[in-house]
Amino acid sequence: RVEILRDLRLGVYDVVVGINLLREGLDLPEVSLVAILDADKEGYLRSEWALIQTMGRAARHVDGRVMMYADTMTESMRRAIDETNRRRRIQTSYNQEHGIKPEGIRKAIRDLTDRVRKVAEERAVYRTGPIPKDEIARLIKDLESQMKKAAQNLEFERAALLRYDIVELRRELVGDEEGLKELSIMRRRGW
Numbered sequence: 001r002v003e004i005l006r007d008l009r010l011g012v013y014d015v016v017v018g019i020n021l022l023r024e025g026l027d028l029p030e031v032s033l034v035a036i037l038d039a040d041k042e043g044y045l046r047s048e049w050a051l052i053q054t055m056g057r058a059a060r061h062v063d064g065r066v067m068m069y070a071d072t073m074t075e076s077m078r079r080a081i082d083e084t085n086r087r088r089r090i091q092t093s094y095n096q097e098h099g100i101k102p103e104g105i106r107k108a109i110r111d112l113t114d115r116v117r118k119v120a121e122e123r124a125v126y127r128t129g130p131i132p133k134d135e136i137a138r139l140i141k142d143l144e145s146q147m148k149k150a151a152q153n154l155e156f157e158r159a160a161l162l163r164y165d166i167v168e169l170r171r172e173l174v175g176d177e178e179g180l181k182e183l184s185i186m187r188r189r190g191w
Helices: 002-010 048-058 075-097 109-122 133-152 156-173 177-188
Strands: 033-036 065-068
Touching: 033 048, 048 065, 048 075, 048 156, 133 156
Parallel strands: 033 065
Antiparallel strands: none
16 A cells, blocks of 8 residues: 555556545645545544545645535535635635745655555554443543644644544444443543
């Protein structure tokens, strides 16, 4: 995979199709178009924050665009679009006030391969099936620790990715009234 992304940056490929590739915080300044298929399928990979994160992969390109393919406009899609437009207005206003003309980012190809390798080494092992709520709470605590460490190391993209995962896990944990009570108990216990 590292070689494929390097070749994309070098212009060997025009298109790369991936499942979770764009959620991993990879800095690919050459990405000018991100297409999100089945954007209206609610869930972990199509939540508001996951959509914003995926859409952000095109934000490094001056002419970056995002296309979401869907049969209906979901609330997550609407909120993600609204948030993206809000951020764009703020950035445009700031640029105008300070006389800034956006330019494309130029990054050495080596930077990408090092980052991809690091992300690949740090990837969590995924499993299927329900996760007990106490295990989710412990996972949240572990991810919070990793997020703080990443922020201290100035790895802000990684910290943001971890934060999005924490938010999604918390939503899953408190998905019902019973889950909310369990979360409160776990916090009192220091989990």
